[in-house]
Amino acid sequence: MQxxxxxxxxxxxxxxTASHALNRVYKPLLDTLGLTYxxxxxxxxxxxxxxIRLSEAGIRLKEKAIGIPxxxxxxxxxxxxxxxxxxxxxxxxxxxxxxxxV
Numbered sequence: 001m002q003x004x005x006x007x008x009x010x011x012x013x014x015x016x017t018a019s020h021a022l023n024r025v026y027k028p029l030l031d032t033l034g035l036t037y038x039x040x041x042x043x044x045x046x047x048x049x050x051x052i053r054l055s056e057a058g059i060r061l062k063e064k065a066i067g068i069p070x071x072x073x074x075x076x077x078x079x080x081x082x083x084x085x086x087x088x089x090x091x092x093x094x095x096x097x098x099x100x101x102v
Contacts, residue, residue: 015090025075029068033061 007013038058043049073083 022072025072029071033064035061035065
């Protein structure tokens with residue numbers, strides 16, 4: 001029987017570690033373009049929310065960055081449809097958690 005309090009069982013840990021793994025794949029791809037998340041601003045509606053926007057220089061790099069999603073898909077070993085479904089599930093989870101009162 002698996003220990004229900006073991007960290008590996010928690011979805012929060014799986015999402016957290018997946019986020020770090022994604023960032024490890026993205027970083028070198030973005031570094032080759034000299035690109036980062038550029039501009040960060042606190043939301044006026046909710047200061048806990050950070051809004052990230054591309055600078056003009058970042059916008060000009062769009063054409064060079066067009067292949068990055070394909071690199072992520074390749075690194076994940078999943079096809080575009082599977083990643084789209086996964087993203088939808090993660091967004092739905094986030095929205096459900098944002099709307100819950102515990």
